Amino acid sequence: MIEFEGVGHRYGDRVVLDGVDLRLPERRVAFVGANGSGKSTLARMINGLVHPSAGRVRVDGRDPVREGRAVRRRVGFVFTNPDSQIVMPTAGEDVAFSLRRSGLSKPDRAARAAELLAEFGLDGYADHPAHDLSGGQKQLLALCAMLVTEPDVLVCDEPTTLLDLRNKRRFAERLEGLPQQVVLVTHDLDLLGGFDRVVVLDRGRVVADDRPEAALRRYRELIG
């Protein structure tokens, strides 16, 4: 379970988050809000990429600030721009890179990577230059690179922003089928159909926290 207790954050004088209290045991949770509402900062705190200026965060009882390594083993993070997430030149190597510290042998890592790529419709792309893949394929690759370590939680920060409609659907379908707890930061309200809970943020504060229909009604009122 993910917990935020009195979490606040500032960038210089600018307050980004202010007194956020949340307990998130649900399988599918979304953070929505306008640009600058603090939703990405809140999501980044889950695996310790951003440290809170006030309050504390817990992931299954662990503190991402003090136990970053243990938390990051449990929490995978998919960024908006897959180009910035690709670390190795070919798709297979990039997925296998995530398993560097898994203790698996090199052939086993390559086989596991190829297996997962195939599962995500990227079979035959293991030796393909990762930067030459289409936008949708790159985002699926980024997802594979995270899922190969079998995290308990997957945080996705606006993962469909750069995708066209078809790739957005493909990505959403993949996300829907995952057994992991998923925390999705998004502007794309179409993705939230099957979600258990939607948290709406505005200027660093939680202004709605409900089932998708009710929370999104409040969000629509907020943005006019």
Added chain:
Amino acid sequence: MNGGYQPGSSPLHRAPAGPKLCALLVLATAVFLLGSPWWLGGICVAVVAGYGLARVPFRRCLRMFRALLLFALVVFAVQWWLVSLDAAWLVSLRLVAALAAANLFTAVTRVGDLVAAIERAAGPLRRFGLRPERIGLLAGLTVQAVAALSTIAAQVREAAKARGAEHSPIAVAVPFLVRTIRHADELGEALAARGEGDTP
């Protein structure tokens, strides 16, 4: 080194990454020590034979040699003008031999294998407080960065062209610099998210 692995099963592909890297380093050192254009020419011929042995597709070879030839011609002209014709031949042949060999190395070696080989070789440095996996990762990221920066450069040039500013160095250099810094920032964050900053 453009980071473009060319899948294949030739003897050069099957050879382990460590000895291939050592051979490349020896060759690169040799071309800078040799003073005879004939020897250097011989090395260039050997490297070309290596492309044949590795069965690198002709189109890729052509693309690489075209870029290399252009670069070598500029260097040749500058050296001839500033130093002498002999020096121009020597420097150009050295560059062609070293860069063509490095490109061949990346065509027949997976970056993952290169990273593993460097990590193994750097293993003894652990006793001096260095982390071999960081050194290996650095090598891998360097190769990967070439592809990432080429993509950024192409997009920036395209954007400048769309605004009719393709001949303005500022219109290309400023966004390229900004996007490169942002890319480095995001890559660092992505590596942290994948646990790369964590102590083992």
